């Protein structure tokens with residue numbers, strides 16, 4: 046359903062899309078059924094001369110089952126939805142696969158800054174690559190992110206990954222993603238953060254291993270040089 | 276209570292004899308529940324115009340970025356935020372609450388349970404006065420240096436707490452004070468509604484003879500009063516963070532911004548049901564009358580309402596799945612949120628079942644009531660996507676959420692209000708409204724409504740996030756197709772706004788010109804308000820009615836007429 050509009054580029058994007066599809070089918074069924082019966086009754090029971098409305102209290106068992114059976118069925122649908130919702134949620138948010146690299150993401154009014162670990166794959170070393178509004182990652186690798194905020198709430202949202210996580214000042218929130226296709230896509234800030242909220246778009250560059258290595262090589266000297274300055 | 280009734284009740288009855296009340300005591304400082312209801316109704320409608328005007332301004336900006344919006348001017352980024360924030364705040368706290376709970380509650384409770392006024396009339400007057408003050412403070416917030424508050428109606432700190440982030444030091448505080456005053460007004464009102472419905476019923480009216488709409492307003496008031504406490508405490512804390520330098524929500528000094536979210540949504544979710552229930556009650560009344568049917572399973576409807584009320588206190592963190600709370604919590608709130616779909620679904624089934632076997636007359640109020648059910652169903656089912664934690668990761672803070680809650684709030688605040696207003700207009704003003712104009716207004720509202728918000732569902736599914744004044748900086752959201760959809764929504768909104776003129780015109784000619792006199796009971800309804808004059812005199816009845824049966828005895832077999840008013844002896 047969603048990949049009609051936004052390509053799915055993370056390992057869990059399809060799971061989320063399928064969950065949305067499942068919910069769409071189940072609630073779509075109920076919606077259409079209810080609306081059909083509803084409009085049918087309106088047409089079927091329009092006032093006519095000489096016909097009187099029926100007197101139905103709805104308190105007898107034989108009548109009440111018309112609402113109690115459907116409500117059992119709704120419960121069954123709910124159980125399905127809860128099961129798959131939690132399954133997907135667990136995968137995306139509750140477990141953390143072993144990372145290949147970790148990136149630091151910092152939101153502030155009104156820009157995203159990213160710290161990439163650089164050639165040694167370790168954060169906090171001299172070859173870290175710092176960028177503003179550009180996140181470069183390698184396809185097919187598990188990344189952890191450490192999400193922070195300098196001032197107000199922001200939300201790190203990558204629609205092609207189906208990923209969203211608020212950044213909260215005073216906390217470091219860890220999450221993960223693994224891209225399964227290359228390309229350049231939008232990163233949004235999805236939580237209102239002041240007058241520049243519409244002015245903090247960023248881009249994610251999902252690169253093949255070769256291109257990513259080239260990018261790292263190209264960036265490293267620059268940041269090393271600036272890191273050496275007092 | 277026993278003390279306060281006689282004094283006011285005597286005063287009420289005196290008024291029949293000497294009618295020369297001054298303009299002031301009749302229209303401004305009245306303690307009559309009907310006059311206070313009108314004050315709430317018209318203040319609410321005026322605020323709806325303001326909130327609607329804001330929607331007009333910011334939707335024009337979205338469809339045609341950067342234009343000089345006729346009647347407003349250029350919508351800058353900070354204007355946009357302030358408009359969206361106050362549009363949301365106004366529509367919920369200054370439109371839905373005053374109209375559905377305070378106006379209909381005040382008007383209907385005494386008339387439907389058969390007493391001469393609210394139990395605490397002076398408290399009632401005070402409630403309106405505080406409410407009016409709150410509206411003035413809110414409007415004033417736009418004119419203080421720095422302009423109106425733009426941190427969204429949810430006012431999450433630190434943005435709302437620190438002026439160096441929001442850049443609206445005064446606007447934020449005015450907004451907060453206005454909201455706190457509004458809560459105070461509704462606490463006073465709520466006490467009145469519950470007490471009156473429980474203690475001042477006409478002789479013979481047993482607990483299950485109370486009309487559903489009265490029940491709904493009572494349950495809504497109880498929900499409001501039991502959920503608002505933490506948020507008032509939160510508002511005081513936030514006010515002190517803003518102005519005194521405390522750090523309840525300031526992480527730099529050991530506070531926690533997420534605490535506010537819990538306080539806000541612990542209130543905010545029940546609040547959704549606070550406004551929903553009265554609208555559902557209005558719909559139920561109207562459907563029974565115009566289907567000439569007894570309500571299907573009245574008691575079950577009531578018990579499901581109680582269940583909804585209780586469950587509504589256990590779902591709040593579904594607004595915070597991705598807010599940085601412990602991810603394990605999401606599982607609990609997914610379960611409770613999906614559970615609450617069951618009583619709500621049951622209520623919709625009951626509406627549908629009530630139509631079965633009816634003799635349906637499609638008058639204007641009935642059209643509104645039916646539209647409430649048809650549209651609310653869409654709002655209801657789309658909520659499931661958002662309650663399912665895994666799917667909400669994608670949908671959170673997109674236009675999908677926005678379209679979902681407008682499909683609930685619009686039926687509630689607009690459709691529900693028009694349903695109730697057109698249904699009780701003959702009682703309130705003694706004249707019938709013009710039915711043709713009523714229907715033109717109905718279709719001119721309902722059709723554009725769907726054309727506003729269905730495109731917004733699609734935009735949300737395509738990843739468009741909320742509270743953005745201009746999408747040009749997001750390459751994936753700046754395409755022509757998406758822009759066309761935004762234009763469609765805005766144009767539909769313009770059409771809808773124009774059709775509202777029909778409504779005001781209809782009100783005006785119906786009230787002023789020679790429309791048909793309504794008489795006491797134009798719809799042939801059973802409930803007590805239709806047994807007195809239209810409009811009812813001060814004191815409501817010369818002599819209070821006695822009740823012999825439940826409110827929905829329509830088409831009783833063996834009776835000639837197809838209705839059986841509550842006050843007619845067997």
Ligand code: HEM
Nearest residue numbers: 330359360363366367371427428684685688741742743768
């Ligand atoms: C005239 C019809 C209406 C239109 C065209 C409209 C449109 C909108 C739009 C486009 C937004 C989102 C703007 C953004 O996020 O950038 C919005 C926000 C909102 N609306 Fe409406 N709306 C209407 C009526 C209502 C009604 C009747 C209610 C409630 C009773 C309501 C409650 C809200 C709320 C709570 C928000 C969220 C504000 C926020 O983000 O802080 N709206 N509306």
Ligand SMILES: [Cu+2]
Nearest residue numbers: 234236238242
């Ligand atoms: Cu932002």
Ligand SMILES: [Cu+2]
Nearest residue numbers: 543544591594
């Ligand atoms: Cu909620």
